[in-house]
Amino acid sequence: MAAAYGIHLGNSSACLASYTNGAPSVIANDAGDRVTPAVIALNGSEWEIGLPAKSGQAATKAIIKHNKRLMNCDFSDEDLTYVESFSSCRIQNDENLVYEFETSETKLYSNPDNIATKVYDKLFTIASHSMRDDGDLKLVLAAPLHWSNASRQRIVKCAELAGFDVLQVICEPAAAIMAYNLEDTVEDTNVLVYRLGGSSCDASIVNISGGFISVEKNIFRSDLGGQCLTKDLANYIAQEFKQKWKLDPQESRRAMAKLLNHADNCKNILSTLNSAHVHIESLLDGVDWNQNVSRARFENAISSKIPSYMEPAQKIIEEFSGKISKIVLCGGSMKIPKLQSAIANLLPEAELLSGINPDEVIAIGCARQAGLLLDLPEITLNEPNTEVEFLGKDVYLKYLDQTVKIFKEGSPPFAQNVCNVDVGKDVKTIDFTLHENPDEEQFATETFDIEKLCKPFTLKATLQHSKIVLQVE
CATH class of the missing domain: 3.90.640.10 (ATPase, substrate binding domain, subdomain 4)
Incomplete structure (x- = not known):
């Protein structure tokens, strides 16, 4: 039996979440912490990952921090200098990027991909211990919006070498939106997603329309963290x-x-x-x-420092002409109340969503996406050039004397809609019909036995390409 997981591996920390019983949750590591430092050290001749690498006598270890910066195929000289300034191992950048780990006992060589794989190995072990039964560990990863496909494929390979079966890589702003289930918003909505991590920050304006998430604007800063x-x-x-x-x-x-x-x-x-x-x-x-x-x-x-942190968000708000109704915070540094209030003051009328710990938001969004993908096992996401057809007409649902528009024209594949259905206690079966126009004939019908269901019950409609699947719960 497959299990669904989401991972966000950042420059400073990593977070692992799972999707079980219809809800995502963060899995704590062996130290009981919900977030694992993305720090790797060679102590003597032994590798340390996470908190052991970060703590203890740093002078006796060869340490690498902020490895994710160098996982980007388009890393700059500034990125290389930044990683060197926080690490105690030597970095050789000739034909290939090589880390030289030297301690009093040994000298070892590695590279960014091997270091990332070690972190995924650690998270794979944690995930394996959380499973009740043996099965595949299905995974959705998050990557920065500005990363190329080649950079995304590097983290996919590292996760697969660790043992995960990677279903998909989604961008960090989309994962943040999914953590709060905002893609199910009925009305068109614009959301400010502000991420402040250990060494970088992003401000993104995300539009949600009919279950479809699109990033309208984005500002990335590698000098703020x-x-x-x-x-x-x-x-x-x-x-x-x-x-x-x-x-x-x-x-x-x-x-x-x-x-x-x-x-x-x-x-x-x-x-x-x-x-x-x-x-x-x-x-x-x-x-x-x-x-x-x-x-x-x-x-x-x-x-x-606070005005400089607000600058990317302030700039993107000024450049965007639409109304922003919600703010999503992510990144460990956004736990700081002073920064939260400063962001909220930029958009006083917008709803600030901070119910999820900011350094867990992206991992939770990935886990939720993994759970949704496992619910639709026939979907193949490995082919990047697959042509996607959006719904060409509105679709209406009729039952008893009710008419509900469940999908509007332009809805993307795999969209879902949930309706609360209230009928009399004596009703044993109910017919649901689908129409392209409320006044036209039905193009599909489904009859459900609801005698044993608690009333009112819910009807879930799922759009799978051109097919609509109805389920009662």
């Missing part, structure tokens, strides 16, 4: 330490590496709590450091 906020918080703690002990952690690379790690943990805590305690053992010259950081202090430390 949560790492900037982490650095501001680390600098604030360093100044506090310097003021008390007359020692400057900013002069020591080892001390700042420790500070950045603790500042990142502190930032995550302050996203949900009003204060966080920082304890750093032997920060500099054997001196330990203890400090309580309030959310107000943190917000004051990052206040100068």
Whole structure:
């Protein structure tokens, strides 16, 4: 029996979600965390992935961070410099990109694809342990909107090498829309999807019409990310330490590496709590450091950066002439309340959707898409040039004395509509008929035995190419 999963592998973290019993949910890793750091380290001669790689004595490890940037076939020199600045392994960029991991015990060579495969291996193990029965692990992946097909195929290959059966790759804004089930919105809707990750951000305007999701505008920035906020918080703690002990952690690379790690943990805590305690053992010259950081202090430390983070969203809103009625937040850094309120203030009349943890949104959307695809096993999505025909006419549903338009002209294949049907308790069977015009003859009819159903019940209509399937639940 196949199981449906969704994965979002970002620059800083990875999230795994599953689709079971009609609903998506995030699967925690072996440490109990819902998000796994996308950090890989060679410690001695052993590979560490996730939290073990991120924590511990960084000086004894060869570490690679932000590997996803170099999975893009069109990566720039800026991307290479950025990854080098956060990693402790050497990167050779001759004919092929090669990582050189060197520790006191060994020296190993790898590349971005192998590193990504190791992360997918970790997530495959977590997914396998969550399954009750043996079966295929069907997967939907999310990729940045600006990535080429070649870049998308690289992550597909890595996931398949780890053991997953990849059904589809969807863009990150579409996954965010699907996490909130917005594609089922009846009216045409424009949504601002704002993603702020560890090292980059996107602002997208997405239009939803008849179950069809289209990205109208997009702005991508590789110079804005949560790492900037982490650095501001680390600098604030360093100044506090310097003021008390007359020692400057900013002069020591080892001390700042420790500070950045603790500042990142502190930032995550302050996203949900009003204060966080920082304890750093032997920060500099054997001196330990203890400090309580309030959310107000943190917000004051990052206040100068907030206008720059709002700039992509502000620009795309000004360039778009339509009405934006909803805002979807994704990316781990969007957990910060100050940033959430700043985005909401850009569109005071729009509904801010923040019910799902922002760093889980894209994975949940992918898992939901995987679940929908498994419900339609006859669909083949492997051929990129398949011609898709949209519905040419409105379709109406009639039952008893009711008439409902279930699909409008232009609806995409695989669209769904759910109707609540309320009939008398004595009704045992009911006929549903489909019409292209309410006044014309039916072109299809379906009779259901509803005697054993709880009333009212629901009727689900699914458009599969030119075929409409009716189900009662």
